[in-house]
Amino acid sequence: MQKITREQLLDRAVALLSDGTVNSVLGWQKGEFDYDVTPHIFKSADELKEGFVWNDFCYANFSKYLVLKTDRIEGKLLVFLKPCDTYSFNQLLTEHRFDREKVYAIGVGCEGMVDVNKLKAAVDGISSIEATEEGLKVTTIYDDEPTVVAIENVLLERCVNCKSKKHVAYDELMGEEGEIIDSARFDEVAALEAMTADERFAFWQNELSKCIRCNACRDACPACTCENCVFNNPNSGVETKAPVTSFEEQMFHIIRAYHVAGRCTDCGECSRVCPQNIPLHLLNRKFIKDINECYGDYQAGEEVGMRAPLVDYTLEDLEPGEVLNRRGEDA
Amino acid sequence: MQVKEYKPLIVAFCCNWCSYAGADLAGNNRLNYPADVKIIRVPCSCRVNPMFILRAFQRGADGVILCGCHPGDCHYTSGNYYTRRRMAMLFSMLDYLGIERERTRVEWVSAAEGAKFAATMNEFVEAVSALGENKRLEDLRCKR
Amino acid sequence: MRKCSLEKINLVFAEIAKAYTLYLPTDQNDSSAKFTKWEEGSVWSNALNTVRSPKDFFFPQAEDLMEFKVEGKNIDITDIRQESEDFVIFGVRACDVKSFEILDRVFLVDPVDSFYASRREHGIIVSLACTKPSETCFCTTFGIDCTEPAGDVSIWKTETELYWQANTEKGEKLLSYVDSLTEDANTKAVDEQKEKTSVVMKKLPLANLTTDGFGAGKTMELFNNEAWDELSQTCLGCGTCTFVCPTCQCYDIKDFDTGNGVIRYRCWDSCMYSEFTKMAHGNNRLTQKERFRQRFMHKLVYYPENNDGLYSCVGCGRCLAKCPISMNIAKVMKKIGGEK
Numbered sequence: 001m002q003k004i005t006r007e008q009l010l011d012r013a014v015a016l017l018s019d020g021t022v023n024s025v026l027g028w029q030k031g032e033f034d035y036d037v038t039p040h041i042f043k044s045a046d047e048l049k050e051g052f053v054w055n056d057f058c059y060a061n062f063s064k065y066l067v068l069k070t071d072r073i074e075g076k077l078l079v080f081l082k083p084c085d086t087y088s089f090n091q092l093l094t095e096h097r098f099d100r101e102k103v104y105a106i107g108v109g110c111e112g113m114v115d116v117n118k119l120k121a122a123v124d125g126i127s128s129i130e131a132t133e134e135g136l137k138v139t140t141i142y143d144d145e146p147t148v149v150a151i152e153n154v155l156l157e158r159c160v161n162c163k164s165k166k167h168v169a170y171d172e173l174m175g176e177e178g179e180i181i182d183s184a185r186f187d188e189v190a191a192l193e194a195m196t197a198d199e200r201f202a203f204w205q206n207e208l209s210k211c212i213r214c215n216a217c218r219d220a221c222p223a224c225t226c227e228n229c230v231f232n233n234p235n236s237g238v239e240t241k242a243p244v245t246s247f248e249e250q251m252f253h254i255i256r257a258y259h260v261a262g263r264c265t266d267c268g269e270c271s272r273v274c275p276q277n278i279p280l281h282l283l284n285r286k287f288i289k290d291i292n293e294c295y296g297d298y299q300a301g302e303e304v305g306m307r308a309p310l311v312d313y314t315l316e317d318l319e320p321g322e323v324l325n326r327r328g329e330d331a
Numbered sequence: 332m333q334v335k336e337y338k339p340l341i342v343a344f345c346c347n348w349c350s351y352a353g354a355d356l357a358g359n360n361r362l363n364y365p366a367d368v369k370i371i372r373v374p375c376s377c378r379v380n381p382m383f384i385l386r387a388f389q390r391g392a393d394g395v396i397l398c399g400c401h402p403g404d405c406h407y408t409s410g411n412y413y414t415r416r417r418m419a420m421l422f423s424m425l426d427y428l429g430i431e432r433e434r435t436r437v438e439w440v441s442a443a444e445g446a447k448f449a450a451t452m453n454e455f456v457e458a459v460s461a462l463g464e465n466k467r468l469e470d471l472r473c474k475r
Numbered sequence: 476m477r478k479c480s481l482e483k484i485n486l487v488f489a490e491i492a493k494a495y496t497l498y499l500p501t502d503q504n505d506s507s508a509k510f511t512k513w514e515e516g517s518v519w520s521n522a523l524n525t526v527r528s529p530k531d532f533f534f535p536q537a538e539d540l541m542e543f544k545v546e547g548k549n550i551d552i553t554d555i556r557q558e559s560e561d562f563v564i565f566g567v568r569a570c571d572v573k574s575f576e577i578l579d580r581v582f583l584v585d586p587v588d589s590f591y592a593s594r595r596e597h598g599i600i601v602s603l604a605c606t607k608p609s610e611t612c613f614c615t616t617f618g619i620d621c622t623e624p625a626g627d628v629s630i631w632k633t634e635t636e637l638y639w640q641a642n643t644e645k646g647e648k649l650l651s652y653v654d655s656l657t658e659d660a661n662t663k664a665v666d667e668q669k670e671k672t673s674v675v676m677k678k679l680p681l682a683n684l685t686t687d688g689f690g691a692g693k694t695m696e697l698f699n700n701e702a703w704d705e706l707s708q709t710c711l712g713c714g715t716c717t718f719v720c721p722t723c724q725c726y727d728i729k730d731f732d733t734g735n736g737v738i739r740y741r742c743w744d745s746c747m748y749s750e751f752t753k754m755a756h757g758n759n760r761l762t763q764k765e766r767f768r769q770r771f772m773h774k775l776v777y778y779p780e781n782n783d784g785l786y787s788c789v790g791c792g793r794c795l796a797k798c799p800i801s802m803n804i805a806k807v808m809k810k811i812g813g814e815k
Contacts, residue, residue: 032680033610036801039709060800065709120796121506124523125610127680141610141678192427201429201467212527212536214745216713220799230382232750238382239750241727242537242742247470251385254424258381261420273799275526275715277505286427290420310420313412315402320437323419324426390734473733475542 001131001151002111004175006054009080012106012174013052014045016078022104023075026065028058034129035116039065041073054080056131059113059156061269063088064222066098077103082110083178084158086169087265087301088222093169094304095263097225107167109175112151112159117277119154123147157281158268161185168302185266186289188282193327208249210276213242217270217280223260223300230255257283262291262308265301293326294318339393339459341368343452344383346376348406349441350398356445364452368396375399376437377410381421384435388468394434394459398448401439411439430467433458477639477650478660484637488513490653491563495599498532499565500525510564519566523609524791528721529564529571533594534578536718537742540590540728544736556590559597563649566603569624570614570789574721575600577778577787581724599645602626604665606672611792613681613805619789621676622669631665638665681790681805688812689775690784697776698768702810707767709800714745716794716803717770722787725751746770771807 013025029040029051037057042048062079066089070077081089086107093100114136120126125141135150152160163185165178192200215231218224230236231252243249257264257280266288270280291298295309295317318326345351351372357364373379376399387395397418399411418437426432436455440448479487491497497513500520508522510529542553575595582591602624605612614621623629627646631638638660641647650657676682689697717723727744730737744751746769752759760766778787788804795803 031801032795032805036795036803038801038806040705041708064711069708116796117506124607127610141680142607142675197426197429197431199429200427204428212718214713214715214718215748216711216715216799219711219713228749232748234750234753238386241729241744241748244537244731244740244742245470245472247389247468250428250468251382251389254385254421254428255382258421258424269799273713273715275719275797277507283424283427286424287420290423294419295416310416311413313409313416315412317412317415318419320415320419320422320435323423324432472731472738475733475736475738 001133002054002056002109004054004109006052008174009054009106009108010048010052012172013042013048013078016104017045017048021076022078024073025052025078026062026069027078027080028053028060033126035114035119035126041069041077054108056112056114056136056151057116058082059272061085061088061220061222061267063092063267064220064225064269066103067092067222067225070098070102073102075102078106079103080106080108081167081170082108082113083165083167084110084163084265084267086167087164087299088267089169089301090304091263091265091301092222092225094301094306095225105170105172107170107173107175109178110165112155112162114151114154115156115272119149122149122154156268156272157279158266158272163266163299169304186285188279189285189289192282192286204250205246207278208243208253209246210278211243211249211253212276213240213252214275216273216275217278218256220269220273221256221260221264222267222269223263223265224256253280253283257287260284261287262298262310263300264288265299290323294323337460337463339367339456339464340391341365341394341396341452341456341459342387342392343368343370344373344376344379344395344397345370345440346378346399346406346411347372347374349400349404349439350376350448352442353398353440353444353448356442357449358445360445362445362449364449365456367456368452375405375407375410376414377407377417379414379418381417384421385468388434388465389470390473391465391469393462393465394436394455396436396438396451396455398438398440398451401441404441425468428467431462433462434465434468476660476662476665477657478636479639479653479657481632481635481637483656484519487637487653487656488517488519488565489515490656491565491649494561494652495649496560496562497565498562513565523605523607524568524571524793526719526793526797528574528719528791528793529567530574530578530721530724532562532564532598533575533591534582534724534726537740538590539738539740541739542736543739556593559594561597561599563599563601565601566630567600567624567626568603568605568791569619569621570612570791571721572600572602572624572626573614573617573619573789574791577722577782577785577789578724580782580785599628599649600626601628601630601646601649604629604631604668604672606632606668608672608675608679609792610680611795612676612679613684613790613792615676615679615682615790616684616686616808617786617788617790622672631668633664633668636660636664638662684805684808685812686775686786686808689779689786689808691776691780694772694776694780697811698772700811703764703768706802706807706810707764710747710763710767710802711799712747712749712763712766713799714747715797715799717745717747718743719793719797721789721791721793722774746773771804771811774804775808 025042500508508520582588605621
């Protein structure tokens with residue numbers, strides 16, 4: 001359950017709209033069900049009062065929309081940012097991908113967001129969801145007794161392993177400021193590293209073969225902001241619309257993760273949006289873990305203007321062979 | 332029945348200023364290294380982007396080696412320092428996906444190191460031959 | 476109507492698998508279901524539906540069409556088609572069965588797509604009636620009765636029994652293979668189940684969704700609707716909705732240079748992509764709004780216009796469940812068609 005209420009955010013948004021600070025509001029719009037919240041640009045107070053929501057399903061990272069939208073709208077845009085979104089916000093500013101002057105950012109405290117897939121696996125036929133202190137009270141269309149689902153059982157993976165409750169960018173903060181968390185987010189990567197090459201190969205073949213190349217991981221990623229991706233460009237020679245062979249599956253996912261290596265803030269959108277539940281964050285986190293271990297701890301988006309590790313070097317860097325064999329010979 | 336001897340296909344990206352000249356020197360000195368090594372000349376080792384490496388494997392390479400000037404000697408001052416980081420990260424990722432780590436390598440070979448070039452290639456070809464055909468990062472369509 | 480005890484289900488599968496290649500939904504490790512080939516030990520999933528639709532069986536995501544080699548002025552063309560053998564897709568829901576009819580009207584009209592036609596001929600569909608629809612279901616909007624699925628054989632699953640009814644010659648033949656495992660049955664249990672399910676169907680959140688505002692003759696009015704801007708404004712332009720959709724049928728034909736020849740293949744394409752229908756002058760739909768509009772206009776206006784009023788959506792709800800930003804056809808229909 002979120003500590004900040006919908007009303008608090010709504011009142012603030014309406015106030016900023018009416019005093020002319022902002023022209024429009026990027027917020028979450030109520031859907032058909034209690035969980036299918038859509039990002040939406042609200043233009044008026046009435047529209048906000050009718051459709052604005054803030055609940056445990058406001059998982060979308062809004063930073064990406066700033067790239068797509070700020071050029072096209074007049075005046076300032078109010079945007080609500082959860083702690084993890086603020087890292088992407090800074091990273092995009094570092095890369096000069098949007099105009100800071102056109103954005104009014106409100107940092108919103110976040111208690112973790114719910115993974116709808118997990119919730120649906122726990123309860124079939126959801127008709128309504130109410131957030132209570134005990135958890136989510138879910139009623140169904142089959143007139144069963146309401147079920148209370150503990151929030152910690154249905155959190156998104158990225159929230160289970162939340163890396164920071166601290167906002168690193170905002171114009172105004174609502175709710176309490178949190179701390180950077182020493183999370184266990186690299187444990188899964190370490191477990192994979194500890195496997196033999198054969199086991200790792202089998203693991204990834206199984207996962208990547210599920211890919212349907214819908215490109216959702218790329219399109220939702222706030223670090224993927226190329227106007228024309230190599231995989232969409234018929235002149236690039238590698239344009240592919242379907243994973244025709246296992247090689248193409250591998251190539252797409254290696255290049256996607258590699259292209260954001262050092263810039264990925266680990267916001268977890270790629271894994272959240274994947275319709276096939278491929279754990280894509282394990283690719284991104286591998287790069288982050290390697291970078292931390294080889295070139296010093298680095299958190300993309302922590303500050304504006306940081307130099308990304310893959311466009312930097314020192315004279316004493318490890319050789320590629322040393323990086324590969326730093327944990328000894330392969331098992 | 333005669334069994335065809337397995338010959339690995341090795342792609343070597345060599346920078347124009349040091350390693351390619353090193354290969355030349357190896358040739359001039361009549362040093363032997365296997366003909367399985369196909370050299371692709373690039374202006375600088377940092378010209379090689381990850382897609383080059385992957386596509387070499389796609390097109391049938393069994394091993395890919397990248398050779399550049401020694402750190403500090405880059406013709407463009409710092410190109411090979413970037414190469415060092417990039418390839419370290421890429422090869423580590425390939426290893427993470429279960430691709431044999433012996434199939435990829437970076438070596439620094441100067442224009443004066445003809446002997447090192449030949450020795451490196453001999454050693455690399457041997458290591459890749461021991462692994463056999465590249466099965467984990469192959470595109471079957473290219474083998475039809 | 477025939478019936479068999481659910482306890483005997485694995486014997487039935489084994490029997491069918493002797494005569495055909497059998498595919499059925501099985502649970503995956505991420506609590507989703509997927510059509511997989513039956514083998515000893517496969518467990519039939521209880522899930523309502525699979526993430527990927529069964530259209531893959533007739534219209535796979537990628538397939539090779541031919542191969543050619545060019546030597547001098549000679550072009551050597553090889554037909555690499557593999558004649559498919561008879562196969563059974565078991566447990567297809569009513570909505571997905573309907574999707575085949577929609578695909579047929581695209582691929583089986585002149586000029587007939589021989590690849591699709593061959594697979595359609597070899598495929599036998601065993602459909603399964605729904606008992607526990609999900610909140611994202613809205614098949615009734617398109618006139619589909621999920622308790623009365625079409626297909627070569629229809630089955631109904633109760634707590635203990637499986638009821639079978641053959642609808643076509645192909646279906647009769649399939650049933651004959653499992654004759655010894657089934658017995659004659661009356662329709663009482665099935666009728667009761669249908670009754671119970673229709674009560675739930677009426678209570679679904681999208682039960683009132685209608686196609687009233689759509690269909691033939693509304694092209695310009697709907698095309699120019701102002702709401703498209705708002706609906707499409709946060710669309711990310713990924714292809715999730717089109718790739719999980721059982722009725723999306725757009726494809727691209729491409730050549731792959733293997734180094735010693737060329738493979739011509741086709742693969743699914745998505746109208747959400749910037750390079751969809753790209754021509755020499757570029758893309759004829761420049762903004763995401765136009766691409767977004769195309770998808771829904773195609774399903775709700777253009778297709779029915781050309782196909783006697785048949786909509787090319789079956790209300791399976793896959794896009795409702797999978798869209799990264801939860802924008803979907805139900806929201807579009809309510810907004811554009813007007814809430815009823």
